[in-house]
Amino acid sequence: MRALVYNGPRDVQVVDMPDAQIERATDVLVKITSTNICGSDLHMYEGRTDMEPGRILGHENLGEVIEVGAAVDRVKVGDRVCLPFNIGCGFCANCEKGLSGFCLTCNPGMAGAAYGFAGMGPYSGGQAEYLRVPYGDFNCLVLPRDSQEKESDYVMLSDIFPTGYHATELAGVQPGDNVVIYGAGPVGLMAACSATLRGAAMVMVVDTHKDRLTLAEKLGAIAIDDTEGNGVEQVMELTGGQGADRGCECVGYQCCNMHHEEVPNLTMNNLVATVKATGRIGVVGVFVPEDPNSPDKLQRRGQLAFDFGAFWNKGQSMGTGQANVKAYNRFLSRLIEKDKVKPSWIVSHELPLEQAPEAYQNFDQRKNGWTKVVLKPGMDKPKRSK
Incomplete structure (x- = not known):
């Protein structure tokens, strides 16, 4: 699969990587259709963290379920899902309290896990064509039928809107x-x-x-x-x-x-x-x-x-502290569904995944007009730039 890999400070590249795949019975495999660049990605991009070279970035992800593990009960193949940036197990003391951003089991030795983020576990990011989602029944927010028309709204539920x-x-x-x-x-x-x-x-x-x-x-x-x-x-x-x-x-x-x-x-x-x-x-x-x-x-x-x-x-x-996304994403999703709020108004660019290195550079420089970038694996040409 094609994926954006961190090589070192201000050095990211879209390369071929081994396909994400089901590793445990509770996993879900998602084909990514939208993945955002976050301001906190820039901390890693600038070399201000201990992010290891060779890792895939990206924690604001949305896509279609293409495979589920044998123990997954609720989420089905074909579901369109938005994924909280923080990965929770659903059964630890913090997750039971709604504090999924501080899960005690997904990142041993530290409270809190996330996709493609320094210090938050070994999980690959979603700035790629495919993403493995641990504890899929807990971590997948299944989206309503209008999700394709409002995809750039719903993908904001992965992080910045709940945050x-x-x-x-x-x-x-x-x-x-x-x-x-x-x-x-x-x-x-x-x-x-x-x-x-x-x-x-x-x-x-x-x-x-x-x-x-x-x-x-x-x-x-x-x-x-x-x-x-x-x-x-x-x-x-x-x-x-x-x-x-x-x-x-x-x-x-x-x-x-x-x-x-x-x-x-x-x-x-x-x-x-x-x-x-x-x-x-x-x-x-x-x-x-x-x-x-x-x-x-x-x-x-x-x-x-x-x-x-x-x-x-x-x-x-x-x-x-970081947002416990699951505490908010379901009711915020309903506001999007009923046209009460449209968070996509902050999106300045929708770009193919292959243009991610250029997008990181422009976003990092805070260039005028670069507010929020949505990367689209599979897109050939920019859909919108305003």
């Missing part, structure tokens, strides 16, 4: 709240969408990329351009000096200041400054336990110079 929603869940967004979101990338935009779905009175999105802020405005959010470094002041002015009720961190450890220099603690401390006393913060941007190649000495050890004194003094609270 954006998870940010608002961690922050405790309620009807009537004012919400500030740091990051206008795909997850931040999905958090803005989710905050609106949850009834937020005002949603503010802070970033320095004007093309992405324009997309936030299309959602009805207030775009706050932090290019001059005065984003905190703008948020405080809009909230009458009190700060937002809730805040969402959707950038992570590679956030940059107005000079495009990495400042790992920037968004976290800005959230402490812009969320009101007793407000709550939800953090879904990726922060890692170690980052040896960081220009910041603390970040190399996975540490931040966090304004804990101000955080404590304001009586704020915080929720963190």
Whole structure:
């Protein structure tokens, strides 16, 4: 099969790899029809993780079931399925609580497993023609009949839509709240969408990329351009000096200041400054336990110079961690099915799998107009570029 393989920093290539196949009776084999490039893929692409050369990338996957293991009962050949990026067993203590992002059995020695991701188990990614899905009955979200017409909507259920929603869940967004979101990338935009779905009175999105802020405005959010470094002041002015009720961190450890220099603690401390006393913060941007190649000495050890004194003094609270996709993907799927939400509006490019190296390069450079890339194994020519 054709698959995108990581060779080293900023070096990925589509090559022939052994076909994915059923390995255990509980497995499902999926022919991939859509697979997204995620912002967290760029951490590996840039060499900021311990990703091993030779592995297949890709954790945002959707496709058609072509084979099932002997112990698979619910999922059938021919089903179209979306696959949560986190792999769960369904029966450990965390999975039973709905915390499938922290499964205790799929990645021995660490809570949490994922496709094609550094440190999250040996599982191959789905930026390929075929993908093995462990514990298929648990991990496959079977899609409705209209899934082909809305494929670029449904594939967002693999990660960024539930992750954006998870940010608002961690922050405790309620009807009537004012919400500030740091990051206008795909997850931040999905958090803005989710905050609106949850009834937020005002949603503010802070970033320095004007093309992405324009997309936030299309959602009805207030775009706050932090290019001059005065984003905190703008948020405080809009909230009458009190700060937002809730805040969402959707950038992570590679956030940059107005000079495009990495400042790992920037968004976290800005959230402490812009969320009101007793407000709550939800953090879904990726922060890692170690980052040896960081220009910041603390970040190399996975540490931040966090304004804990101000955080404590304001009586704020915080929720963190990756999204437990299965806790959200089914009801979010119904919103797509009934045309209540259309997450594909953030898609800027649908490209053949063979163009993945070029897509990674452009996405990594944050080129204007490169917001969300969907790769299509089997596609000969780009379907859409806007």
